[in-house]
Amino acid sequence: MTHVPSVPLAAGHPGFLSPTGVEIAFVLVGVVALGAAVATVTTRQLVHAALWLVVALGGVAVEYLLLTAEFIAWVQVLIYVGSVVVLLLFGLMLTRAPIGRSPEADSGNRPAALTVAGGAAVLLVVLVVDAFRSTWIRLDVPAAGSTRLTGEALFRNWVLPFEALSVLLLAALVGAIVLSRRQGASAAPPEAAGTSEDGGR
Amino acid sequence: MHLAYPAVLSALLFCTGLYGVLARRNLILVLMSVELMLNAVNLNLVAFDVWLRDALHAGQSLALFTIAIAAAEIGIGLAIVLLVYRNRGTSAVDRLRLLRDDSRDEPAQPPAGAAAARPGGSEGPDTSGEATE
Numbered sequence: 001m002t003h004v005p006s007v008p009l010a011a012g013h014p015g016f017l018s019p020t021g022v023e024i025a026f027v028l029v030g031v032v033a034l035g036a037a038v039a040t041v042t043t044r045q046l047v048h049a050a051l052w053l054v055v056a057l058g059g060v061a062v063e064y065l066l067l068t069a070e071f072i073a074w075v076q077v078l079i080y081v082g083s084v085v086v087l088l089l090f091g092l093m094l095t096r097a098p099i100g101r102s103p104e105a106d107s108g109n110r111p112a113a114l115t116v117a118g119g120a121a122v123l124l125v126v127l128v129v130d131a132f133r134s135t136w137i138r139l140d141v142p143a144a145g146s147t148r149l150t151g152e153a154l155f156r157n158w159v160l161p162f163e164a165l166s167v168l169l170l171a172a173l174v175g176a177i178v179l180s181r182r183q184g185a186s187a188a189p190p191e192a193a194g195t196s197e198d199g200g201r
Numbered sequence: 202m203h204l205a206y207p208a209v210l211s212a213l214l215f216c217t218g219l220y221g222v223l224a225r226r227n228l229i230l231v232l233m234s235v236e237l238m239l240n241a242v243n244l245n246l247v248a249f250d251v252w253l254r255d256a257l258h259a260g261q262s263l264a265l266f267t268i269a270i271a272a273a274e275i276g277i278g279l280a281i282v283l284l285v286y287r288n289r290g291t292s293a294v295d296r297l298r299l300l301r302d303d304s305r306d307e308p309a310q311p312p313a314g315a316a317a318a319r320p321g322g323s324e325g326p327d328t329s330g331e332a333t334e
Binding site for chain 1: 210212214218219221223224225226230237254257270274275276280282283284
């Protein structure tokens with residue numbers, strides 16, 4: 001280890017047995033986020049799944065803050081916790097999801113899903129730990145994800161993909177409107193048209 | 202901070218979302234699991250960007266793009282789910298088997314205009330779906 005003093009990432013880094021405060025906070029928030037994610041995919045109450053998803057996504061936002069990516073963290077809070085979960089709750093409401101415990105929230109292929117997910121988890125964790133065992137993120141230098149830096153990178157180097165993304169968002173908006181519009185609303189009886197009108201929007 | 206912490210957390214979140222996609226029956230719960238998987242990818246992108254100190258900020262820019270695409274995906278996905286629920290009266294993924302090879306439940310399927318009446322139409326596809334099981 002003393003033969004390579006010119007590589008600060010690999011030499012002289014602290015081990016796993018002496019975690020810093022940021023690492024302890026990261027692990028604690030990560031345990032909360034992972035537990036909320038597991039509760040999201042295993043709970044039998046559909047509305048509770050959406051509320052656990054809020055906890056999981058908020059935990060991921062805190063992890064972004066701990067990784068000094070503050071702009072991504074606030075975008076995460078605004079878009080995911082603010083709008084995506086609200087959209088999901090509206091979707092649950094409009095498809096008349098049962099409020100209490102629904103016994104058929106899980107389909108029949110649950111053992112196969114457990115096998116696939118467990119195998120993938122073991123494989124990925126072993127691979128990732130083995131690959132990045134001696135890799136060290138330096139968090140004491142100035143932050144890499146402040147709003148100024150992210151904005152400069154986004155509007156200098158990534159401005160063409162940014163504009164293409166705005167076109168994609170417009171296409172998604174038009175597509176959602178076209179999908180949720182009723183075709184042949186005049187042929188339907190008026191009471192049926194009324195119920196599906198407030199069901200579709 | 203070790204890079205292994207965010208990488209392991211991201212892998213575990215991804216596998217949780219994978220389990221949810223495979224095991225859930227409600228379409229909206231499947232969409233929630235897809236959101237979990239996308240978040241795992243975002244966490245990886247941000248962690249590797251902070252590690253590499255990329256001059257172009259590629260990781261964080263791509264994370265922003267992924268968040269925007271996830272928003273578009275959830276909008277389109279919920280529109281499709283609502284359309285499926287309006288036409289078929291159910292949002293369970295294992296009852297949407299109209300395109301299966303041996304579609305035994307096809308004659309019992311009411312036309313789309315008859316399914317528009319929601320209180321009566323919601324029982325029609327459900328009973329026909331359960332009759333095949």
